[in-house]
Structure formats: C-alpha cells, structure tokens
Amino acid sequence: MSHTKHTSSLRFRLHDRASETTKIFSPRLGAASLHRPGSADIEVQTPGILTSTVRGLVPHLARDTMRATQAIRWVNVPFESFLEHTPPILTLQNGPHPLHRILGFLPERHIVSMVLRDPSDDREMPPNGKDFVSANCIRGMTVSDWRNHAITCEPDVILALSDIPFTAGGLSQKRLTKSIERSAAWLADILKPVDMDDISATRPRLNVLVHMAGGSVLAARKEFAYSLLETPLDGEEASAIRPYKILDDGVSGYAFDLVPLHKAFSDPPSLDSVPLSKVSVRRTAMELSPAFNIPTPEATAKLVPLLRASLEILPPTKLRIAHSAGSPHEMLYLVRDVGIDIFDAHWAQRAADIGIALDFTFPAPITVDKNGRDIGHNMYDARYAHDFSQFADSFAEQTSEDSLAPSSRCSCLACSPMPPPSALRHSTIDEPVPTRQMKPNTRAYLHHLLHTHEMGANVLLAAHNLSVLDAFFAGIRSVLSSRPDDFAREVERFAHVYDGELKIFMLARKAWADVELARGKGRLAREKEKQAQGTLGTAVELD
Amino acid sequence: MQFEVLATCHTTKARVARMILPHGATMLPTFMPVATQAAIKGLTSQQMESLGISLILNNTYHLNLRPGIQVLKEAGGAHKFQGWDHNLLTDSGGFQLVSLSKFTKITEEGALFASPFTGEPTMLTPEESISIQHAIGADIIMQLDDVVSSLTTGPRVEEAMERSVRWLDRCIAYHVREGRQHTQNLFAIVQGGLDARLRGACLEEMIKRKDQVAGYAIGGLSGGEEKDVFWRVIKQCTEKLPEDRPRYSMGVGFAEDLLVCVALGVDMADCVFPTRTARFGVALTRKGALNLRLHKHAKDLNPIDHECPCPTCSDGVSRAILHHQTTRETAAAHAVTLHNLTFQAQVMGGARDAIINGTFPLYLKSFFADYFGDKGYPAWCVNALRSVGVDLLEDNPNAKVVTGRGVWWEYASAS
Ligand SMILES: [Zn+2]
Ligand SMILES: [Zn+2]
Numbered sequence: 001m002s003h004t005k006h007t008s009s010l011r012f013r014l015h016d017r018a019s020e021t022t023k024i025f026s027p028r029l030g031a032a033s034l035h036r037p038g039s040a041d042i043e044v045q046t047p048g049i050l051t052s053t054v055r056g057l058v059p060h061l062a063r064d065t066m067r068a069t070q071a072i073r074w075v076n077v078p079f080e081s082f083l084e085h086t087p088p089i090l091t092l093q094n095g096p097h098p099l100h101r102i103l104g105f106l107p108e109r110h111i112v113s114m115v116l117r118d119p120s121d122d123r124e125m126p127p128n129g130k131d132f133v134s135a136n137c138i139r140g141m142t143v144s145d146w147r148n149h150a151i152t153c154e155p156d157v158i159l160a161l162s163d164i165p166f167t168a169g170g171l172s173q174k175r176l177t178k179s180i181e182r183s184a185a186w187l188a189d190i191l192k193p194v195d196m197d198d199i200s201a202t203r204p205r206l207n208v209l210v211h212m213a214g215g216s217v218l219a220a221r222k223e224f225a226y227s228l229l230e231t232p233l234d235g236e237e238a239s240a241i242r243p244y245k246i247l248d249d250g251v252s253g254y255a256f257d258l259v260p261l262h263k264a265f266s267d268p269p270s271l272d273s274v275p276l277s278k279v280s281v282r283r284t285a286m287e288l289s290p291a292f293n294i295p296t297p298e299a300t301a302k303l304v305p306l307l308r309a310s311l312e313i314l315p316p317t318k319l320r321i322a323h324s325a326g327s328p329h330e331m332l333y334l335v336r337d338v339g340i341d342i343f344d345a346h347w348a349q350r351a352a353d354i355g356i357a358l359d360f361t362f363p364a365p366i367t368v369d370k371n372g373r374d375i376g377h378n379m380y381d382a383r384y385a386h387d388f389s390q391f392a393d394s395f396a397e398q399t400s401e402d403s404l405a406p407s408s409r410c411s412c413l414a415c416s417p418m419p420p421p422s423a424l425r426h427s428t429i430d431e432p433v434p435t436r437q438m439k440p441n442t443r444a445y446l447h448h449l450l451h452t453h454e455m456g457a458n459v460l461l462a463a464h465n466l467s468v469l470d471a472f473f474a475g476i477r478s479v480l481s482s483r484p485d486d487f488a489r490e491v492e493r494f495a496h497v498y499d500g501e502l503k504i505f506m507l508a509r510k511a512w513a514d515v516e517l518a519r520g521k522g523r524l525a526r527e528k529e530k531q532a533q534g535t536l537g538t539a540v541e542l543d
Numbered sequence: 544m545q546f547e548v549l550a551t552c553h554t555t556k557a558r559v560a561r562m563i564l565p566h567g568a569t570m571l572p573t574f575m576p577v578a579t580q581a582a583i584k585g586l587t588s589q590q591m592e593s594l595g596i597s598l599i600l601n602n603t604y605h606l607n608l609r610p611g612i613q614v615l616k617e618a619g620g621a622h623k624f625q626g627w628d629h630n631l632l633t634d635s636g637g638f639q640l641v642s643l644s645k646f647t648k649i650t651e652e653g654a655l656f657a658s659p660f661t662g663e664p665t666m667l668t669p670e671e672s673i674s675i676q677h678a679i680g681a682d683i684i685m686q687l688d689d690v691v692s693s694l695t696t697g698p699r700v701e702e703a704m705e706r707s708v709r710w711l712d713r714c715i716a717y718h719v720r721e722g723r724q725h726t727q728n729l730f731a732i733v734q735g736g737l738d739a740r741l742r743g744a745c746l747e748e749m750i751k752r753k754d755q756v757a758g759y760a761i762g763g764l765s766g767g768e769e770k771d772v773f774w775r776v777i778k779q780c781t782e783k784l785p786e787d788r789p790r791y792s793m794g795v796g797f798a799e800d801l802l803v804c805v806a807l808g809v810d811m812a813d814c815v816f817p818t819r820t821a822r823f824g825v826a827l828t829r830k831g832a833l834n835l836r837l838h839k840h841a842k843d844l845n846p847i848d849h850e851c852p853c854p855t856c857s858d859g860v861s862r863a864i865l866h867h868q869t870t871r872e873t874a875a876a877h878a879v880t881l882h883n884l885t886f887q888a889q890v891m892g893g894a895r896d897a898i899i900n901g902t903f904p905l906y907l908k909s910f911f912a913d914y915f916g917d918k919g920y921p922a923w924c925v926n927a928l929r930s931v932g933v934d935l936l937e938d939n940p941n942a943k944v945v946t947g948r949g950v951w952w953e954y955a956s957a958s
C-alpha cells in the first residue's frame with residue numbers, strides 16, 4: 001500500500017455563518033475535521049475537547065481502555081519527554097502514520113497534535129534563544145529540528161514553536177517585542193512547504209496551529225496578531241512561505257496557553273488554602289501538586305480582553321483552542337465571551353489523579369436544593385464507603401423544563417462497562433463464559449480502590465472524567481443549537497448551581513496526601529519525582 | 544463443584560481437568576492471578592475477561608480490613624463488589640496475619656493479633672475465618688491453617704501440622720453448620736514443613752476427611768526453602784492426594800516452577816510475581832524475562848514478543864515506547880501486566896493442550912530449552928522432571944546445568 005505523507009488536512013467550519021461577520025466573539029457551533037485521503041473524516045464537534053497526554057499516553061489508560069473511551073478523539077502530545085533520547089524515539093517509527101503507530105492512536109479515529117512543551121507545565125524554564133526553545137529536558141529544541149521532527153513524525157497537527165516566556169511578573173517592552181518577532185519567525189519556518197523525495201510532487205504543507213503571543217499586555221497581543229497579517233518585509237521569509245502572502249494564510253487555528261496568564265493574574269496559593277489539617281499533610285499536599293490552576297471568575301474575566309485582543313483583527317473562521325482552562329466555569333465563560341472552540345481536558349484529567357469523580361451537566365439540573373454544589377465527588381470521603389450508586393447522579397437529573405435527560409447513565413467504561421469484543425483462549429478446550437450482566441462500577445468500590453492505593457481507581461476515574469466533560473460539551477452544543485438565546489442565562493445558572501472555586505479539589509488533594517503520607521517516604525519521593533516529569537498521572541507503585 | 548479429569552500425561556503425573564464452580568468452568572492446570580485488594584493491579588474486570596482468565600484470588604486478610612465485611616455484605620459479596628462474574632478463590636487470612644504482623648500469637652483457639660486499626664487484641668479463629676470467607680462469597684475458600692515458615696525446624700512444625708488438622712475439622716464443622724457446602728468449596732491445606740514424616744501424617748489425616756473437602760492445597764512452601772526440597776515435598780503430596788480432587792500449590796508463579804508442579808500433578812497455583820514484576824518493567828517471555836528499563840530496549844521497535852496474543856503485543860506496542868514509559872506511567876504498568884498475565888495463561892494453556900495431545904514431555908523440553916537455553920538448566924528442575932520420567936538433558940547431554948534458582952535474566956539489573 002502506498003502512503004503519501006502529509007496529505008491529511010485539518011478543516012474547520014462554523015455552522016452559523018453570522019459569527020463570521022458580526023458576532024466574532026459570540027459562542028459558536030462548528031466542527032473541526034481531519035480529512036485523510038481514502039478514509040472517513042474524523043470530526044470533533046465544537047465547542048468540544050481534546051485530551052492531554054504525558055510521555056505519549058493518556059494517563060492511566062492502556063491502549064484498550066483508551067480506545068474504549070469514546071470521548072478521546074483528539075490527543076495532544078507534548079514532545080519534550082522524548083528528548084531524553086537522541087534521536088527521539090518518536091522519530092524512529094517507519095511506515096504510514098508513524099506517530100499514531102508508535103503511540104497506539106488509531107488513524108481512523110484519533111487526531112494527534114504535537115506540541116513541544118506540556119502547556120500545563122508552569123515551571124520556569126531557562127530563557128529561550130534566538131532559534132531554540134527551552135523545554136523540560138536537558139536540551140531545548142531548535143527551530144529547524146522542530147520542523148524536521150514534525151516532518152518525520154507526521155502529526156496531524158503541529159503547534160509552531162513560540163517564544164512565550166514562562167517567567168512570573170511583568171516583561172519589559174524590549175522582551176515583549178523580541179518575543180513577538182521570534183514567534184513570527186519560527187511560525188514562518190514551519191509554514192514552509194515540505195520537500196518530498198519525489199521532486200515532481202507537489203510540496204505539501206503541515207497543519208499548523210500558532211500560540212498567540214504577547215503575554216498579559218494588550219498592545220503586545222494585538223501586535224502579534226497583526227504580525228500574522230503583515231506581508232513579510234524580509235524577502236527571504238516572504239519567498240519561504242510562498243504562495244502564502246502572509247503568515248496567517250498558512251495557519252489552521254489559534255492556540256491560547258492560559259497557564260502563564262493565570263499565573264500573571266493570581267496570587268500563588270499558600271499553605272493556608274489547604275483545609276485545616278496537620279502541617280505535614282498540608283505541606284505534602286502542596287508539594288505533590290504545586291500547579292494549582294483554578295482561576296477565580298475575576299481572573300477569567302481578565303483573560304477575556306486579552307484573548308479578544310489577539311483575535312479581533314484575525315479571520316473569525318479559524319479554530320480557537322485554549323489550553324489548561326481551570327474549571328468548567330472558565331470553559332463556559334470563554335465559550336460565551338471569546339468564542340473558544342476547543343479546550344484541553346487537563347483539569348478533568350488531573351481530577352482523576354487525585355480521586356475526584358466528576359458529576360455535573362450543562363445545562364445545570366433544574367431541581368436544585370442547594371446552590372454551590374460540587375462539580376464532583378471526593379471519592380476518598382468516608383461517606384462513599386457504603387454508597388453503591390454509580391459515580392455520577394447528574395445524568396439522571398432533569399436539565400430543562402421540557403425534556404428529561406437523554407441518558408441516565410454516563411457512557412464511560414466504568415459506568416457502562418461493555419463485554420470485551422473477544423476473549424483469548426489458551427488451549428483448545430477453553431470455554432470462555434461471558435459475564436452475565438454488566439453493572440456500573442460503584443462509588444463504594446472506587447472509594448475502596450483509592451484507600452488501598454489501587455491503580456485501577458485512576459483508570460476508572462480517567463475514563464469517567466473525560467466522558468463527563470465530553471457530555472458537558474455535548475450539552476453546551478445542544479443549548480447553542482436548540483435555544484441559543486438562552487445560552488448566556490444557562491451559563492449564569494450553571495455558575496450559581498456549581499461551585500466555581502472547585503473546593504472539592506482542595507479536599508481531595510488533602511485526602512490524597514493523607515493516603516500518600518501513610519504509605520511512607522519512598523512512596524512520597526516517587527510521587528514528587530513523578531510530578532517533576534509531567535503535569536498529569538500518578539507514580540507507579542513499586543513497593 | 545464438578546471436577547472431571549479429562550486427560551492424563553502418559554509419562555508424567557500431569558493431568559487436564561475441568562473444574563465447574565458456581566461462576567463457570569475453569570480448565571486446569573491453571574495459574575491464578577492475585578487481586579489482593581479486590582483488583583488486579585490497574586486492570587478492569589473486562590480486561591481480565593478479555594485475557595481469557597476465569598479464576599482469580601482475593602486475600603481475606605486485606606478485604607477484612609478494607610472494605611470490611613459489612614461493605615462486602617451490602618454489596619452482595621466480593622464478586623459483585625469488584626464486578627467479577629467469574630471464579631474467585633480466597634485464602635484464609637492466616638498467612639498474612641503471620642507474615643504482616645509481628646505480634647501474632649498462635650493459640651489453640653486461633654491466631655491472636657493486634658488489630659491494625661485499634662491495636663486491640665483480636666482473635667482470628669477457624670470459624671471466624673470461614674465466616675469472613677462466607678461473606679466474601681468466593682467459589683473456593685481455604686481452611687485456616689497454622690502457618691510456620693518453611694525454614695522453621697523442631698517441634699513447632701509438628702505442632703503446627705497437627706493443629707492445622709484440628710482447625711480443618713473446625714472449619715468443616717462451621718462450613719457445614721452454615722449450610723454453605725454446596726455454594727462454596729472448602730479446601731484443606733496440607734502442612735508439615737519440609738519433613739516427609741510430618742507431611743505424610745498430615746496427608747493421611749486430611750485425606751480421611753476427603754468427603755467434606757472439595758480440594759487440597761499444598762501449604763508451607765515457597766518460603767525460601769531449597770528448590771530441591773520444594774519439589775520433593777510437592778511430589779510426596781501429589782502422589783498421595785486423591786485423584787478426584789483438585790490440587791493447589793500456593794505461592795508458585797515462576798514459569799519453571801509452574802511447569803515442574805504441573806508435571807508432578809498440581810492443578811492450580813497463584814503468585815503476585817507476574818503482576819508485581821510488571822510494575823517494575825519486567826516482561827516475561829518464553830526466552831526469559833526482559834527488563835524494559837534497560838537502555839538496550841530504548842530504540843527497539845519490536846513488541847515484547849511477536850507471537851504473544853496479548854493486547855499489548857498484538858497491537859505492536861514497542862519495547863522502545865515501553866522503555867520510555869515504564870515505571871513512570873501507570874498505563875505502561877498496565878500494558879506489561881496484560882502481557883505477563885497472558886504469558887502465564889499461555890504457559891498453562893500450552894501445557895493443557897500438550898497433555899491432551901500426549902506431547903507434554905516434549906513441551907517441557909522445548910520450553911526449558913527456550914527459557915534457559917545456554918544459560919543453564921537449574922539442577923532442581925532436571926532432578927524433579929527426571930523423577931517423573933522426563934530427562935531435559937536427554938537430547939542435549941552437554942547442556943549446562945546450574946545449581947540454585949538459575950538465571951534471573953534481567954530482573955535485577957535495572958539501570
Ligand atoms: Zn462514567
Ligand atoms: Zn504480550
């Protein structure tokens with residue numbers, strides 16, 4: 001079978017053409033689709049989600065459980081951990097769809113994007129250079145290597161390198177200008193057509209997303225956006241991107257990294273933010289999870305003008321992606337006020353690491369006894385020890401006056417387990433007997449797994465939380481499509497019904513730290529080491 | 544329980560049997576993965592089912608602490624609690640009491656220990672052990688035995704053996720009184736240390752109680768004793784134990800141990816080894832164990848084993864990507880666990896087919912040749928298999944033979 005490289009194309013279309021002209025920051029319905037010649041398009045309905053990975057996998061999910069999780073359609077692969085080896089092993093795979101193949105994603109089901117740095121990692125890095133970016137590894141990445149890796153690995157989507165300094169505090173005007181110039185130059189490099197072995201062939205292009213640079217300075221963000229629309233003055237750059245006239249012509253979408261912005265707008269969390277407990281537990285909780293990326297509504301409100309400043313002069317028809325939103329509330333605000341199309345699921349995946357089973361819907365249920373309810377359950381809590389209900393109640397709750405919830409059960413592998421498609425037979429006389437009745441996993445079982453430190457807890461939670469978040473976005477799309485005028489009101493109602501500070505995270509993290517502490521120092525050391533490796537996942541038990 | 548021997552090896556004592564329990568049939572000989580806390584490390588029940596595994600083990604001691612018997616009763620038993628609709632075996636809890644608690648004191652009444660929750664003195668009697676196992680609801684349950692380390696010598700060994708017989712009677716009486724003998728199958732545990740006379744006495748007493756015992760476990764081994772002593776004790780037991788009862792060798796999980804035990808007439812075995820070693824990045828193969836953490840795998844795009852039918856190998860997960868992820872990401876541990884459990888099941892499934900086809904001696908020879916190859920056959924395996932008519936060195940008289948456990952491949956040499 002012959003396979004032509006770099007022939008997939010990422011397309012984005014908006015369902016309502018009005019948002020292309022007048023309402024450029026309104027919530028919008030659309031679909032991102034990946035077209036591969038010869039196979040059906042992969043569609044991600046927007047607003048929707050993509051899934052974060054660490055070391056090339058969705059934390060806690062082996063290939064079979066990952067594929068059993070229908071919410072996983074688009075995965076984002078940070079490249080930096082693979083720089084531990086030279087050459088990076090992702091570049092060693094041969095054959096069609098090498099990146100999909102080496103990581104186990106399915107070309108017919110999964111869109112795979114590649115980014116240098118984990119967008120949720122807020123640790124400070126050494127400064128970037130003129131043509132290289134620092135990453136969480138010994139060496140950084142040069143601009144030309146990044147392009148070569150993208151050409152070799154064939155991700156469906158590549159994020160251009162950008163110079164977004166990860167330093168706390170304000171940046172000088174000079175540094176900002178340099179950041180913008182570098183980011184534009186690095187984008188130009190990856191937009192160059194790909195030279196093929198067959199020189200007569202057309203020279204294909206990569207599907208490129210660009211991080212919107214400019215930090216927390218409105219003028220700088222506008223300037224960066226403007227640089228995408230400028231005709232390059234530099235003749236070499238202009239000819240390099242031809243036939244594009246301007247950088248933006250080659251860009252498939254705009255990506256926003258929210259972590260550095262959150263960091264600029266919020267005070268660092270203090271020890272006091274962990275509920276009252278022994279100091280050792282509090283310290284452990286802090287050490288085990290230093291990145292605490294839950295913005296206040298005020299902090300999110302400050303993001304809005306910044307994101308708009310990046311977008312206002314750019315074509316509204318392109319995909320808008322936000323990395324590391326901190327809560328469902330922030331996601332809703334950014335859909336409503338900026339028109340973001342895709343969010344990564346990072347916070348929901350992180351919740352799975354620390355024992356939270358998500359349980360919320362959009363629209364929020366209409367029969368609510370108390371506002372400010374939690375968006376999930378801290379499954380460490382003793383109240384769940386005897387609770388044999390399924391993880392989430394909210395699928396069975398009524399969410400609008402005229403309709404009952406379409407499904408009373410979460411569709412994840414924990415809540416709606418399915419018999420395996422086949423079972424191995426190890427001898428000719430084996431008689432596999434399928435399970436007679438598939439029952440949802442219970443809270444009591446999950447509670448038990450967490451307290452006994454069984455990794456299975458995180459498997460169930462990772463699949464469940466992704467599914468709950470995916471269903472939340474299906475709810476957003478449903479309101480936007482059936483009663484768009486109610487959307488803003490439903491966002492407000494959601495914000496009342498559900499606690500936006502995510503206090504449940506504090507409680508779960510403390511309970512998690514308690515169990516970790518009880519298991520001793522070696523365990524803690526490994527968990528800390530794990531945290532230094534990536535922003536998601538838990539350490540592997542080696543006792 | 545229905546237990547039917549379907550085939551026996553013409554040379555060795557190996558046999559194939561069908562054991563039908565309340566949750567379905569399990570073909571023997573088989574290896575039982577250990578789900579200590581009501582979960583196979585990181586795998587869902589559906590994944591276990593997809594591996595073609597139909598019998599797993601839970602630990603009574605652990606389940607009694609967490610989630611506790613009350614929760615298990617509310618759940619309707621451990622099967623429902625963990626979503627496992629296949630066969631389940633529980634131990635008595637005695638072994639963990641002795642190995643995990645320094646303060647455990649054995650009296651005629653039972654095992655006296657300090658409660659891990661309150662520190663209060665607590666007694667685990669034979670009746671209490673069976674009562675807990677009734678609440679758990681496993682298809683096979685174990686008598687409480689008086690466990691001594693296999694390295695113990697002197698009168699304590701005889702005392703423990705005799706007490707284990709008396710406790711068996713108490714377990715049987717309680718089990719019958721509760722009317723559970725048709726829903727849960729009680730196994731006796733043969734004790735007697737490494738002393739042939741004591742083993743013989745224990746066998747004699749326990750076989751007398753055959754009508755009230757569904758199967759027999761061989762206990763008190765796998766505690767660091769010489770392998771040459773280990774197999775002789777196994778052989779002594781399997782030769783005496785009744786043909787029409789399953790035989791279970793406790794704590795055995797290395798492939799060579801499993802196959803020697805099968806050749807000696809053992810039907811079932813369990814061990815945490817394949818799941819535990821997977822977390823450390825060690826994958827088991829017919830050519831020995833691979834330590835995926837070693838740098839030599841960093842660029843190897845081959846799967847662990849091209850011929851392995853497990854989800855990991857059949858999907859082509861490369862050694863290189865496992866090297867990158869192993870011991871760092873839980874999902875890499877899951878991938879290797881899926882493989883290792885399949886490996887164990889394949890070794891035993893291959894044995895079943897070979898016994899049925901009359902090729903078991905050949906199967907042993909080719910397995911050991913692949914597994915130990917030029918690294919040297921462990922002398923104890925050669926001796927044990929010779930005792931049942933299979934000479935591993937027959938076609939290969941100059942093969943290297945080593946004393947002790949034999950090679951450890953890449954287990955220990957992690958970077
Ligand atoms: Zn679910
Ligand atoms: Zn395998």
